[in-house]
Amino acid sequence: MPTRDSRIRGSYRLCGLLAPIGGAMLALGLIGFVSSDPATLTVRVDQPEQKIDPIFYGLMTEEINYSYDGGLYGELIRNRIFQDRPIAQAGRGARGGATNPAGTLPGAQAAAQTAPPQATNPAVEKNPNLIDWWLVVSNGAAGDIDIDTKDPVNTIALKNSLRLDIRSAGAGRRVGVANDGYWGIPVRPSTTYTASFYAKASQGFRGPLTVAIEGNHGKVYASGQVRTLTPAWEKYTLKIKTGQVQATADARFVLSASSQGSVWFSLVSLFPPTYKNRPNGNRIDIMEKLADMKPSFLRFPGGNYVEGRDFENRFNWKTTIGPLEERPGHMSPWTYRSTDGMGLLEFLEWCEDLNMEPIVALYAGMHLDQGRTTITGDALKPIVQEGLEEIEYITGATSTRWGALRAKHGHPAPFRLRYVEIGNEDWLNNGLQNYGGRFTMFYDAIKAKYPDIQVISSMRSRDKYDHMRNPDLLDDHFYVSIPTALSQAHYYDKYDRAGTKIFVGEWATNTPRSGPTGHMAFALGDAAWLTGLERNSDIVGMNCYAPLFCNVNPGGMQWSINLIGYDALGSFGSPAYFVQRMFSNNRGDVVLPARLDPLPTLNADQIPQAPVSPGSAAGGTTIGSGPTGPFDAVYATASRETATGDIILKLVNVQATQQSLKIDLQGVQTIKKEAKGEVLTGDLAAMNSVAEPTKVAPKPITITNAGISFTHELPAHSVTVLRLKTR
Numbered sequence: 001m002p003t004r005d006s007r008i009r010g011s012y013r014l015c016g017l018l019a020p021i022g023g024a025m026l027a028l029g030l031i032g033f034v035s036s037d038p039a040t041l042t043v044r045v046d047q048p049e050q051k052i053d054p055i056f057y058g059l060m061t062e063e064i065n066y067s068y069d070g071g072l073y074g075e076l077i078r079n080r081i082f083q084d085r086p087i088a089q090a091g092r093g094a095r096g097g098a099t100n101p102a103g104t105l106p107g108a109q110a111a112a113q114t115a116p117p118q119a120t121n122p123a124v125e126k127n128p129n130l131i132d133w134w135l136v137v138s139n140g141a142a143g144d145i146d147i148d149t150k151d152p153v154n155t156i157a158l159k160n161s162l163r164l165d166i167r168s169a170g171a172g173r174r175v176g177v178a179n180d181g182y183w184g185i186p187v188r189p190s191t192t193y194t195a196s197f198y199a200k201a202s203q204g205f206r207g208p209l210t211v212a213i214e215g216n217h218g219k220v221y222a223s224g225q226v227r228t229l230t231p232a233w234e235k236y237t238l239k240i241k242t243g244q245v246q247a248t249a250d251a252r253f254v255l256s257a258s259s260q261g262s263v264w265f266s267l268v269s270l271f272p273p274t275y276k277n278r279p280n281g282n283r284i285d286i287m288e289k290l291a292d293m294k295p296s297f298l299r300f301p302g303g304n305y306v307e308g309r310d311f312e313n314r315f316n317w318k319t320t321i322g323p324l325e326e327r328p329g330h331m332s333p334w335t336y337r338s339t340d341g342m343g344l345l346e347f348l349e350w351c352e353d354l355n356m357e358p359i360v361a362l363y364a365g366m367h368l369d370q371g372r373t374t375i376t377g378d379a380l381k382p383i384v385q386e387g388l389e390e391i392e393y394i395t396g397a398t399s400t401r402w403g404a405l406r407a408k409h410g411h412p413a414p415f416r417l418r419y420v421e422i423g424n425e426d427w428l429n430n431g432l433q434n435y436g437g438r439f440t441m442f443y444d445a446i447k448a449k450y451p452d453i454q455v456i457s458s459m460r461s462r463d464k465y466d467h468m469r470n471p472d473l474l475d476d477h478f479y480v481s482i483p484t485a486l487s488q489a490h491y492y493d494k495y496d497r498a499g500t501k502i503f504v505g506e507w508a509t510n511t512p513r514s515g516p517t518g519h520m521a522f523a524l525g526d527a528a529w530l531t532g533l534e535r536n537s538d539i540v541g542m543n544c545y546a547p548l549f550c551n552v553n554p555g556g557m558q559w560s561i562n563l564i565g566y567d568a569l570g571s572f573g574s575p576a577y578f579v580q581r582m583f584s585n586n587r588g589d590v591v592l593p594a595r596l597d598p599l600p601t602l603n604a605d606q607i608p609q610a611p612v613s614p615g616s617a618a619g620g621t622t623i624g625s626g627p628t629g630p631f632d633a634v635y636a637t638a639s640r641e642t643a644t645g646d647i648i649l650k651l652v653n654v655q656a657t658q659q660s661l662k663i664d665l666q667g668v669q670t671i672k673k674e675a676k677g678e679v680l681t682g683d684l685a686a687m688n689s690v691a692e693p694t695k696v697a698p699k700p701i702t703i704t705n706a707g708i709s710f711t712h713e714l715p716a717h718s719v720t721v722l723r724l725k726t727r
């Protein structure tokens, strides 16, 4: 079996062979490959090896941690069609009291934003299903709110309406409904918001209806009016604009009136400006962060989100397309209800906006229920057909049935689709028992109709699963501790070079886990691991960190350690985000052999320790579970970018001391003296937050001593990218 190991530089092999002896000697202080000794990195510029696929770095996404609703998706109103139920909120966590290590607000304050006191909201006490909606009364006015199922706007998705009964009101005495969105409505200065809703009124209601964004303590930030309402459902849309106000999320959206009668509302929506001004579009600051990463693909819609907890709550793409009025939403497996406002077409437009290729996971009959309801055999045929139709919706010409529907939805141009994945993590939930049959049905159907599409299996390479059909790629997932990340920087060195290619569809250094985003120590594990993926890009075609997003407000997180955090107003990238950005922005397109000699090594006590429970008073650090070493102290990869001729070095020093590195470039005539790059370093426990978004962030560097042979100092606990100019 050919492996990369057999072709690899001496020092790495030596490390593997001498590891046990070396570790013991190092621990005793008997051998000398310690951090302060200079090492030499020899790069064979004249012996380019495997190509790095241009699609190598991308994003993985699903509805988790309020990724879309309460995250990327611009909608500001929570529970806009009154379908959320208290039981669905079980996983949201406490609305008060929780700590908020990465947010701007201490828990109690954030909770106050989220939940105006119950005492002011007797309607909710009467009907606990009135999630996120609050009765507003002023100056002795009186009224009530409730959910109404009679005379719905439609019976597809808008089955419920919110009835506002105004019993007593008048000049200066209003009754209304308020929604505080996802932990507050973000108010920004001089900003135009688009409010829309369906409404009707009882005979005799005179209006007007006031539409406003208000501070929780009464200040009006933006408002408009609908002069009157009719007894029939009509859609109203209006723009409301803030003035020169201070940005705040201590605000809510209010619909109110001072004339008596009843008013019904449905599909109540409020959008801020969106990225590229897309209607029903995405939040600008988060999209900009993603754009800065220059990702090449988006793996969607999951993750577990594609499987769902049961058939009803799978990612049923057909109920996520078309007018919002026809999207009922569904329960995400991550304990809250998804609006499906971020539907199949929105995912594709997100790809379009950031120039990413879609990698679409098709629902494949398995759910998150230990295999109790897995669909196989003949019963799976309609599901396979649904998958084919999904592909046609994405790629079909407007002359096809589903391509025509996409055009009707506003996107006549087909999308390019080269990869689909069959299910997600089918090695779980008893999927091993029947994935072969399910995969074969999808594979045969897809290849028959779309022979150019690459079909990805959700089995891992280590499962050594007999698929009956050869998948084009296997999807490997890794959620690991720092020692595992470091040692797995060599994971694919030993992979059979004739084996099935790999898509690393989820990975992160994240263990032991706590908090919404990670610290610098985890980012070092990530960077070391990524050098291994890049070096093995003959086997690894593409990779993406997971999960991508987390709303850092108390109750926002279901999965700790995510790439990007945010609250209603602000967002930040974790140190891991910056590693991704550095690597993705400096890819190169061909790997150059790089050998470190001598290779400094560390024992388990010397590698970066993960802080336990960042932000907690208890504190402490741990190595976490995993291999005991010895570990490489420095990780390096070299590549060349053909278009510029640049030689790109990625250098990761996981030692607590700086490392002097002599860099020898062989087989190249000229290296310019000046070279630019970036370096990321920081305290191992340091994290970013909405309040301090760039506490740990890469700094640009310029060196003036570059050449065919030169010395460079790697700071302690650092990730460095250097671009050496050959012309």
Ligand code: AHR
Binding pocket: 062, 302, 303, 304, 305, 424, 425, 506, 546, 547, 559
């Ligand atoms: O990324 C979080 C979850 O981890 C994904 O939904 C699932 O695929 C994996 O188990």
